[in-house]
Amino acid sequence: MLLNTNPEENKESKLSPVLQLAQRFNVFFLTKLQSSYALPFIVEGYIVGLIRPDVLNTIKKSPLFKVYSDSIELTPKYGHDYETRSREIEAVINEWRKNKAFVTLNGWRDELYEVRSGFDDPPLLKMERSATCLFGIRQYGVDINGYVHHPTKGLCVWLQKRSITKQTWPGKMDNMVGGGLAVGYSVIETALKESNEEASIPEDLLANLQPVGTVSYFFESERGLFPNTHFVYDLELPLDFVPINQDGEVESFTLVTLQEALDWALAPEFKTTSCPVILDFLVRHGFITPQNEPDFPQLMELLHVPLHSIFKQITIPSSSHQ
Amino acid sequence: MLLNTNPEENKESKLSPVLQLAQRFNVFFLTKLQSSYALPFIVEGYIVGLIRPDVLNTIKKSPLFKVYSDSIELTPKYGHDYETRSREIEAVINEWRKNKAFVTLNGWRDELYEVRSGFDDPPLLKMERSATCLFGIRQYGVDINGYVHHPTKGLCVWLQKRSITKQTWPGKMDNMVGGGLAVGYSVIETALKESNEEASIPEDLLANLQPVGTVSYFFESERGLFPNTHFVYDLELPLDFVPINQDGEVESFTLVTLQEALDWALAPEFKTTSCPVILDFLVRHGFITPQNEPDFPQLMELLHVPLHSIFKQITIPSSSHQ
Numbered sequence: 205m206l207l208n209t210n211p212e213e214n215k216e217s218k219l220s221p222v223l224q225l226a227q228r229f230n231v232f233f234l235t236k237l238q239s240s241y242a243l244p245f246i247v248e249g250y251i252v253g254l255i256r257p258d259v260l261n262t263i264k265k266s267p268l269f270k271v272y273s274d275s276i277e278l279t280p281k282y283g284h285d286y287e288t289r290s291r292e293i294e295a296v297i298n299e300w301r302k303n304k305a306f307v308t309l310n311g312w313r314d315e316l317y318e319v320r321s322g323f324d325d326p327p328l329l330k331m332e333r334s335a336t337c338l339f340g341i342r343q344y345g346v347d348i349n350g351y352v353h354h355p356t357k358g359l360c361v362w363l364q365k366r367s368i369t370k371q372t373w374p375g376k377m378d379n380m381v382g383g384g385l386a387v388g389y390s391v392i393e394t395a396l397k398e399s400n401e402e403a404s405i406p407e408d409l410l411a412n413l414q415p416v417g418t419v420s421y422f423f424e425s426e427r428g429l430f431p432n433t434h435f436v437y438d439l440e441l442p443l444d445f446v447p448i449n450q451d452g453e454v455e456s457f458t459l460v461t462l463q464e465a466l467d468w469a470l471a472p473e474f475k476t477t478s479c480p481v482i483l484d485f486l487v488r489h490g491f492i493t494p495q496n497e498p499d500f501p502q503l504m505e506l507l508h509v510p511l512h513s514i515f516k517q518i519t520i521p522s523s524s525h526q
Numbered sequence: 527m528l529l530n531t532n533p534e535e536n537k538e539s540k541l542s543p544v545l546q547l548a549q550r551f552n553v554f555f556l557t558k559l560q561s562s563y564a565l566p567f568i569v570e571g572y573i574v575g576l577i578r579p580d581v582l583n584t585i586k587k588s589p590l591f592k593v594y595s596d597s598i599e600l601t602p603k604y605g606h607d608y609e610t611r612s613r614e615i616e617a618v619i620n621e622w623r624k625n626k627a628f629v630t631l632n633g634w635r636d637e638l639y640e641v642r643s644g645f646d647d648p649p650l651l652k653m654e655r656s657a658t659c660l661f662g663i664r665q666y667g668v669d670i671n672g673y674v675h676h677p678t679k680g681l682c683v684w685l686q687k688r689s690i691t692k693q694t695w696p697g698k699m700d701n702m703v704g705g706g707l708a709v710g711y712s713v714i715e716t717a718l719k720e721s722n723e724e725a726s727i728p729e730d731l732l733a734n735l736q737p738v739g740t741v742s743y744f745f746e747s748e749r750g751l752f753p754n755t756h757f758v759y760d761l762e763l764p765l766d767f768v769p770i771n772q773d774g775e776v777e778s779f780t781l782v783t784l785q786e787a788l789d790w791a792l793a794p795e796f797k798t799t800s801c802p803v804i805l806d807f808l809v810r811h812g813f814i815t816p817q818n819e820p821d822f823p824q825l826m827e828l829l830h831v832p833l834h835s836i837f838k839q840i841t842i843p844s845s846s847h848q
Binding site for chain 2: 323493494
């Protein structure tokens with residue numbers, strides 16, 4: 205039975221704008237995941253990422269990686285502990301940065317991300333944030349939807365315009381507060397830290413912070429692969445509260461109606477990888493519904509793609525490769 | 527690279543009770559989907575279901591189905607229109623019922639479900655509800671979480687005890703209101719109809735019905751395959767409202783705290799395929815959180831498995847099989 209390799213694109217034209225957007229931030233999940241385009245990246249027998257052909261060409265030259273026909277394995281020289289793996293991969297990435305081997309490393313963050321199998325598994329190593337997309341490492345972040353019950357406009361939500369100096373997506377529209385899960389910070393610690401740094405939200409208001417789930421998607425750009433999960437929080441704010449940025453990462457904040465928020469999400473000026481969070485908000489608050497979205501079930505599935513099923517596979521010990 | 531075929535089961539013992547439950551109602555998605563255990567069921571070039579070996583043995587005897595090595599195709603004798611397909615498959619299913627070929631047909635519903643590719647695609651045929659699990663047809667339903675802000679107990683939710691005379695899951699605990707999407711009823715029409723029949727909810731209260739998303743999972747039981755999607759609604763109810771059943775399908779209703787609701791969902795007395803809806807409710811209302819559920823991202827993914835990606839594949843026209 206021959207199957208169309210990319211059924212999604214066939215009817216793209218007749219898809220709703222919201223579904224077309226959901227397919228854009230899942231371009232890798234929908235079009236390349238089933239192919240052998242990217243090879244599993246193995247650390248201590250666990251699949252922790254996926255590596256593209258363009259990255260493979262550079263990786264081949266380093267003794268730190270063993271390249272098999274069907275996978276690429278990290279083979280540290282001086283030991284099999286967290287610190288050794290982290291140190292040896294850091295050296296290679298620094299070398300790549302010096303040689304300008306990858307465009308994503310121009311956006312160097314000086315921020316370390318944990319590399320692990322499942323979210324509840326112990327980290328295997330830590331890696332500079334801007335390099336994780338080269339290895340297709342799962343990234344985790346926190347997003348906060350700040351909303352207001354407006355007397356005349358109804359439910360409204362705060363959006364931010366990212367600073368033009370940000371390494372990624374400069375000047376794009378984004379959710380009120382968002383940040384990646386860096387080494388040493390829990391989900392809730394990240395939420396509280398970013399709420400303060402990005403929007404100066406006082407502690408008494410943060411007491412209303414409501415965890416409401418996650419969104420997950422598998423995006424690809426010229427920079428690399430992004431199998432990302434965002435922990436989502438809703439936060440009802442008083443009418444008179446106005447977010448003020450402290451860390452210079454936000455140019456401005458604006459309060460918009462749900463229709464305006466949807467229009468922004470559908471516009472090219474919105475950070476593509478932040479769209480799942482605002483779409484999820486619009487669904488949970490009854491603005492995008494089974495009545496106005498023809499393929500509502502597909503939209504919901506594209507807001508929660510099964511990254512766990514992709515990465516949570518245990519391989520046999522590397523020794524048996526030899 | 528050898529991969530463990532069922533990574534989920536390896537650490538089942540160390541998984542939280544909630545994740546173990548999420549894996550139970552996704553037993554087919556997690557353990558058999560990747561295998562060739564079940565073959566695609568093709569109608570007019572579209573994959574609309576999956577067929578198990580036990581069903582295949584019976585299907586082989588009917589000229590209505592063409593069995594290939596990698597798929598099974600519906601080949602109606604008297605035409606390729608909706609009515610002809612529906613009529614011819616109905617005849618075969620009635621025959622099976624008479625011969626007691628399948629246990630699921632003992633629970634005959636006299637209720638017709640649409641068979642289609644994607645949710646927004648035109649139906650290809652209609653089929654008796656109790657037979658859809660033999661063909662692994664996607665089923666759609668509506669569930670309503672009726673909740674109350676209780677002055678002393680906090681947020682509480684109404685649960686129903688299913689009538690002991692129900693064809694499926696008799697006497698099990700379930701969500702306040704739920705029903706399948708039958709031929710001729712839209713999602714919202716089904717929600718309003720079931721709210722009235724199952725719980726006598728007056729129109730003025732139904733005005734607050736809030737669509738909040740869907741859950742999707744792929745369950746398997748001795749009866750067959752269940753790739754199901756539930757459209758989920760939340761409905762806040764006044765303290766003094768008590769649901770009253772009209773159609774005899776509910777034995778009783780009970781108002782429980784969120785902790786009691788979770789305890790019920792984890793108990794064997796709760797209808798397994800209704801658990802995704804109550805778990806989703808507990809997540810969206812901040813009771814199951816990233817802080818009390820170690821692998822919160824995996825739980826969210828198992829509440830929204832990508833049925834669309836499984837079924838939404840277009841095959842080449844059947845003619846080219848010959």
